[in-house]
Amino acid sequence: MYAFTYQRPTTVAEAASAIQAEEAKLLGGGQTLLPTLKQRLARPSDLIDLSGIPELKGIREVDGGLEIGAFTRHAEVAHSDLVKRVIPSLAGLAEGIGDRQVRNMGTLGGSIANADPSADYPSAVVALKGLVTTDRRTIAGDDFFTGMFETALEPGEIIKAVRFSRPDKAAYAKFRNPASRYAIVGVYVARFGAEVRVAVTGAAGSVFRADAFEAALAADFRAEALNGLSVGADGLNADIHASADYRAHLVTVMAKRAVEAAG
Amino acid sequence: MSCTVSMTVNGKTVSREVEERTLLVAFLREHLGLTGTHVGCDTSQCGACVVHVDGRSVKSCTTLAIQADGATVTTIEGLAAADGTLHPMQAAFREHHGLQCGFCTPGMVMSAVDLVRENPNPTEADIREGLEGNICRCTGYHNIVKAVKAGADAMQGAQAAPVAAE
Numbered sequence: 001m002y003a004f005t006y007q008r009p010t011t012v013a014e015a016a017s018a019i020q021a022e023e024a025k026l027l028g029g030g031q032t033l034l035p036t037l038k039q040r041l042a043r044p045s046d047l048i049d050l051s052g053i054p055e056l057k058g059i060r061e062v063d064g065g066l067e068i069g070a071f072t073r074h075a076e077v078a079h080s081d082l083v084k085r086v087i088p089s090l091a092g093l094a095e096g097i098g099d100r101q102v103r104n105m106g107t108l109g110g111s112i113a114n115a116d117p118s119a120d121y122p123s124a125v126v127a128l129k130g131l132v133t134t135d136r137r138t139i140a141g142d143d144f145f146t147g148m149f150e151t152a153l154e155p156g157e158i159i160k161a162v163r164f165s166r167p168d169k170a171a172y173a174k175f176r177n178p179a180s181r182y183a184i185v186g187v188y189v190a191r192f193g194a195e196v197r198v199a200v201t202g203a204a205g206s207v208f209r210a211d212a213f214e215a216a217l218a219a220d221f222r223a224e225a226l227n228g229l230s231v232g233a234d235g236l237n238a239d240i241h242a243s244a245d246y247r248a249h250l251v252t253v254m255a256k257r258a259v260e261a262a263g
Numbered sequence: 264m265s266c267t268v269s270m271t272v273n274g275k276t277v278s279r280e281v282e283e284r285t286l287l288v289a290f291l292r293e294h295l296g297l298t299g300t301h302v303g304c305d306t307s308q309c310g311a312c313v314v315h316v317d318g319r320s321v322k323s324c325t326t327l328a329i330q331a332d333g334a335t336v337t338t339i340e341g342l343a344a345a346d347g348t349l350h351p352m353q354a355a356f357r358e359h360h361g362l363q364c365g366f367c368t369p370g371m372v373m374s375a376v377d378l379v380r381e382n383p384n385p386t387e388a389d390i391r392e393g394l395e396g397n398i399c400r401c402t403g404y405h406n407i408v409k410a411v412k413a414g415a416d417a418m419q420g421a422q423a424a425p426v427a428a429e
Binding site for chain 2: 001002003004005006008027030031034035037038047049051075079098099100101102104105179181
């Protein structure tokens with residue numbers, strides 16, 4: 001790891017000021033950033049640790065759903081009685097991230113800011129009509145993820161919280177890499193009245209919605225409604241873990257499992 | 264660039280001047296001489312470096328020492344009683360031979376204690392799931408799982424469950 005200067009501000013305003021430094025990076029739980037630094041793949045001048053900012057923490061029930069502070073660790077979401085009551089599928093997703101030590105450190109804001117194509121949380125932000133609040137504006141979940149490791153965030157913009165809408169029914173089904181526990185394919189299915197949202201992570205460079213699946217499930221919310229449907233292999237990821245064709249197959253299988261789990 | 268890092272480690276308050284990039288595992292091993300916490304993979308996979316920070320298990324190779332500034336840290340050296348009596352989980356690993364070479368054992372024990380804190384009566388599936396962040400290259404995990412189950416029972420003060428013969 002190259003040397004850096006460490007700062008732990010106590011307000012978002014202080015953090016926003018500190019991040020203006022050339023080559024400064026925000027530090028959430030560090031479960032991706034620190035391994036990256038250890039490999040000397042990045043050389044930030046400053047690390048701005050967000051752990052000391054109370055306004056970034058906590059889980060609140062709000063009209064229509066939940067608001068979760070950006071510096072809320074995965075284990076807190078997984079074990080929260082409030083999340084289990086209001087959006088149990090979201091607690092289930094958090095419980096399946098990485099391993100228990102990663103969940104004890106990693107944060108919601110860190111995960112979505114990093115926008116790893118195989119991360120779990122992006123599917124929830126999209127499927128649950130997420131609203132990402134930053135120190136500058138609110139960004140719709142549908143507009144937040146713009147590509148592989150790319151988001152709509154501007155340089156120095158700080159995520160404060162994410163608002164998730166409470167679905168009538170929802171589930172997240174993931175086919176995971178057995179070593180890394182990242183999603184080879186993960187599908188979050190959420191039903192809001194007559195509307196169904198199907199968000200797919202792991203399969204492509206960024207999370208995406210499976211429109212044809214959504215239409216089929218809106219007409220008939222049963223796994224059988226997806227028979228014969230495929231997102232197609234064009235543009236899907238192919239690597240040592242899974243070919244594009246296999247990922248396309250998994251999207252349908254995971255979507256069916258999610259529908260069945262949603263009940 | 265250096266900074267002062269202070270924390271409570273195994274009940275003692277410690278303070279050291281370190282570089283800001285110092286990892287918690289390096290702080291424990293190199294600055295405090297607590298070499299029971301191991302560096303296995305150094306890539307956040309293997310869990311040999313697991314310690315407790317404010318009661319929760321974390322990988323100390325993927326945590327900066329300064330992130331634990333002001334925290335209460337417990338390492339494998341801090342589990343046994345002052346008179347040397349092993350923690351029930353340590354005793355269970357010995358009793359059930361939950362190790363071969365022993366390199367992963369400190370991390371396994373620390374993860375297991377955290378697991379049982381959250382789930383006092385884990386099933387075999389809970390244990391295997393709970394140890395996903397810990398890799399053992401010797402045992403095939405079988406005796407580790409038995410040891411954690413027995414350790415969980417012992418931590419509850421219950422009589423250890425009978426163990427099937429190999």
